[in-house]
Amino acid sequence: MTITISKEVQFDAGHRLMNHEGQCANVHGHRYRAILHCEGQLDHVGRVVDFSNLKQSWGGWIQQHWDHAFVYQTGDQLGQAIADAHRDYTTLRKQKTFELPFPPTAEYMACWLLKVAMLLLRDVPGLVPTTVELYETPTSRAIADRAAVDRVFPFPVTSPQFPESLARLLYTNPNPEVK
Numbered sequence: 238m239t240i241t242i243s244k245e246v247q248f249d250a251g252h253r254l255m256n257h258e259g260q261c262a263n264v265h266g267h268r269y270r271a272i273l274h275c276e277g278q279l280d281h282v283g284r285v286v287d288f289s290n291l292k293q294s295w296g297g298w299i300q301q302h303w304d305h306a307f308v309y310q311t312g313d314q315l316g317q318a319i320a321d322a323h324r325d326y327t328t329l330r331k332q333k334t335f336e337l338p339f340p341p342t343a344e345y346m347a348c349w350l351l352k353v354a355m356l357l358l359r360d361v362p363g364l365v366p367t368t369v370e371l372y373e374t375p376t377s378r379a380i381a382d383r384a385a386v387d388r389v390f391p392f393p394v395t396s397p398q399f400p401e402s403l404a405r406l407l408y409t410n411p412n413p414e415v416k
């Protein structure tokens with residue numbers, strides 16, 4: 238019997254879309270809601286996976302890397318300036334930033350978060366992360382499935398083409414003992 242479970246994680250993050258025609262080109266932020274859906278079989282306890290596992294591994298990655306961070310696209314000079322600003326202003330602490338190889342739209346960010354779940358949860362027997370919904374506002378969301386992720390990341394995790402920025406995901410699980 239296959240059952241679908243989901244886990245929601247909320248976080249605050251800033252971004253901007255450098256090629257946007259209007260307001261979204263400005264630096265601004267959102268209260269994001271990310272919802273991960275996973276399929277699997279029931280274990281001897283009667284659960285697909287312990288919800289705390291999803292919270293600690295996938296949610297932990299979000300907290301560590303995206304919560305209160307500024308997420309920007311590679312090549313965005315303004316995003317890079319925020320990341321580097323502490324070098325010019327000695328009283329300014331280094332800002333929490335995250336460079337994405339894609340525009341930081343809800344669509345691409347949802348794909349990224351599903352890929353993160355696929356990486357961090359890959360050793361959980363029979364567990365299949367299937368979908369990530371990412372609400373950018375209470376009324377606007379993107380939904381990424383595995384087919385979308387396969388198009389955005391058209392290479393296996395272990396291949397040489399796998400981008401270094403993604404490979405780092407493998408080493409940044411804040412709870413490495415949680416498989």
Ligand SMILES: [Zn+2]
Binds near residue numbers: 252265266267373
């Ligand atoms: Zn926005």
